[in-house]
Amino acid sequence: MGEGSYNKHGLTQYLLGMLPEPEAERFDELSLTDDEFAEALKVAENDLVDAYAQGELAGEAMEQFKAHYLASPLRREKVKFSQAFQAFAEQNPGLASEGIEAESPQKARKRGGWFSGLGAFFAPRHAFQWGLTVAALALLVAGSWLAFENMRLRQQMTQAQVNRDTLLQREQQLQKEIETQRSASSQTEQELARVRDERERLDQELKQARGEAKPTPVAGSIVALILAPPLRGASQLPTITVKPDTSQVAASLQLETAADYPAYRVALIDPARKQTLWRSGTLKPRVRGGRKSIEASFRTDFLKPQNYILEVTGISGSASEVVGDYPFRVVK
Amino acid sequence: MSELPLPAPQHKKDWVLTPRALDQLLSWLDEGSDSHGQRYLEMQRRLVSYFDRKNCATPDELADETLNRVARRLEEEGTIESDTPARYCYIVARFVFMEHLRETHKGDAALNEMQKKSPDYSAAAEVDSKEKFLDCLEQCTGKLEPTNRRIITGYYVGKERVKIENRRALAESLGITMNALSIRACRIREKLEACVRQCADSDK
Numbered sequence: 001m002g003e004g005s006y007n008k009h010g011l012t013q014y015l016l017g018m019l020p021e022p023e024a025e026r027f028d029e030l031s032l033t034d035d036e037f038a039e040a041l042k043v044a045e046n047d048l049v050d051a052y053a054q055g056e057l058a059g060e061a062m063e064q065f066k067a068h069y070l071a072s073p074l075r076r077e078k079v080k081f082s083q084a085f086q087a088f089a090e091q092n093p094g095l096a097s098e099g100i101e102a103e104s105p106q107k108a109r110k111r112g113g114w115f116s117g118l119g120a121f122f123a124p125r126h127a128f129q130w131g132l133t134v135a136a137l138a139l140l141v142a143g144s145w146l147a148f149e150n151m152r153l154r155q156q157m158t159q160a161q162v163n164r165d166t167l168l169q170r171e172q173q174l175q176k177e178i179e180t181q182r183s184a185s186s187q188t189e190q191e192l193a194r195v196r197d198e199r200e201r202l203d204q205e206l207k208q209a210r211g212e213a214k215p216t217p218v219a220g221s222i223v224a225l226i227l228a229p230p231l232r233g234a235s236q237l238p239t240i241t242v243k244p245d246t247s248q249v250a251a252s253l254q255l256e257t258a259a260d261y262p263a264y265r266v267a268l269i270d271p272a273r274k275q276t277l278w279r280s281g282t283l284k285p286r287v288r289g290g291r292k293s294i295e296a297s298f299r300t301d302f303l304k305p306q307n308y309i310l311e312v313t314g315i316s317g318s319a320s321e322v323v324g325d326y327p328f329r330v331v332k
Numbered sequence: 333m334s335e336l337p338l339p340a341p342q343h344k345k346d347w348v349l350t351p352r353a354l355d356q357l358l359s360w361l362d363e364g365s366d367s368h369g370q371r372y373l374e375m376q377r378r379l380v381s382y383f384d385r386k387n388c389a390t391p392d393e394l395a396d397e398t399l400n401r402v403a404r405r406l407e408e409e410g411t412i413e414s415d416t417p418a419r420y421c422y423i424v425a426r427f428v429f430m431e432h433l434r435e436t437h438k439g440d441a442a443l444n445e446m447q448k449k450s451p452d453y454s455a456a457a458e459v460d461s462k463e464k465f466l467d468c469l470e471q472c473t474g475k476l477e478p479t480n481r482r483i484i485t486g487y488y489v490g491k492e493r494v495k496i497e498n499r500r501a502l503a504e505s506l507g508i509t510m511n512a513l514s515i516r517a518c519r520i521r522e523k524l525e526a527c528v529r530q531c532a533d534s535d536k
Contacts, residue, residue: 033418084465
């Protein structure tokens with residue numbers, strides 16, 4: 001049902017019991033069945049009660065209000081509430097202005113003295129209550145701050161503990177690394193000392209060896225033996241001196257001009273016992289100064305001071321032929 | 333033709349609202365939606381106000397009796413044919429009211445009786461409980477959300493033209509119509525009144 005079927009005056013008349021019975025019954029029904037009407041009725045009732053509480057009713061309305069409306073305990077409670085609320089608001093001008101003014105910093109500051117106006121009416125009791133309220137608020141603020149601070153400190157402590165643990169781990173890790181390095185360094189130092197000792201020992205041995213040993217030509221370990229083609233009737237044998245440090249004999253055997261083999265072999269023969277002591281592999285002839293020669297080397301450890309023969313065999317395919325004997329003498 | 337004997341109907345006074353019957357009533361009042369009991373509470377409030385406006389001495393009991401009868405009918409019939417649940421409640425409430433009038437034997441006498449029972453309100457009420465009311469009002473107003481506190485204080489403060497201007501300024505500052513503002517203020521006031529009443533009763 002729209003607002004057109006009732007108005008504020010009609011609602012007020014209804015509340016005061018001043019409507020004719022049919023109209024009152026219609027409003028009764030609407031008060032239960034129509035949401036808009038029910039809301040409008042409550043608004044109108046509040047305004048009516050406030051008007052009474054503020055002394056704005058007069059004449060018949062005032063009389064009817066007292067006679068009809070105030071008959072109900074529930075409605076008297078509404079009046080009591082309205083009176084208290086009006087008194088409450090009158091004692092607190094900031095209360096009213098807060099509701100009307102738009103939000104602003106000034107208003108926010110006003111809100112700080114929200115119930116301050118009450119102090120004038122119920123001064124001793126409310127001053128005490130407000131004192132308690134302020135003290136409670138101060139305690140609340142202080143408590144909140146302390147709680148916040150406590151939480152912050154706890155977080156800091158936790159973080160510090162984490163940092164401490166991290167640093168402790170790092171310290172332990174570094175300590176281990178240092179110990180490892182120290183160990184490695186110690187091993188290195190020991191190794192170095194050992195090497196130095198060994199070097200000094202070798203130096204000593206070397207000095208001792210140098211002191212005991214006579215100077216020996218570097219080429220002394222190999223003795224060269226150059227043998228020309230054997231000539232008939234030659235009486236003097238070529239001689240090599242094999243010293244203790246001589247290990248090899250490098251022989252260069254000059255070939256006869258008639259000899260023309262692509263390869264040769266050499267054998268060392270003990271003529272006294274007619275025993276071959278050593279044989280070479282296949283050797284290629286070299287040409288030096290228009291002469292051919294072959295070169296072969298053998299160890300000296302089986303040589304004795306006596307005469308020996310180097311027998312040269314020419315090889316061509318599967319055929320071979322002794323092309324010359326080269327006698328020489330060993331002395332020690 | 334002989335009629336089958338019907339079981340003796342359970343006397344109305346013996347009927348009690350069972351949880352099942354209450355569920356059925358809540359569902360019926362919700363008309364398919366689920367208001368979580370809000371429609372029931374709103375109807376109960378309206379019925380109390382209705383009986384109170386009729387100057388019944390016990391509006392709460394009559395409101396409960398009305399809803400109980402509706403619930404019993406629902407339990408018996410399974411459903412109720414009516415334009416709306418609220419309209420059926422009104423019809424039942426009228427019967428309950430008429431019965432109440434008959435029981436008291438006098439129509440206006442009830443009002444007179446109430447008036448006799450009530451002491452001189454203007455003289456007595458303010459002395460004892462005004463201070464307590466103010467205490468409770470202070471507590472309950474402090475519990476309101478800032479916006480609701482702003483509305484309730486801005487809407488109901490002032491007299492005559494000042495009050496009207498205040499309300500207009502408040503509606504403008506909130507960006508709502510005067511009608512919407514009045515409904516919002518009324519609902520906040522309802523809550524505030526309930527809070528103050530509970531606070532005052534708790535100290536008794």
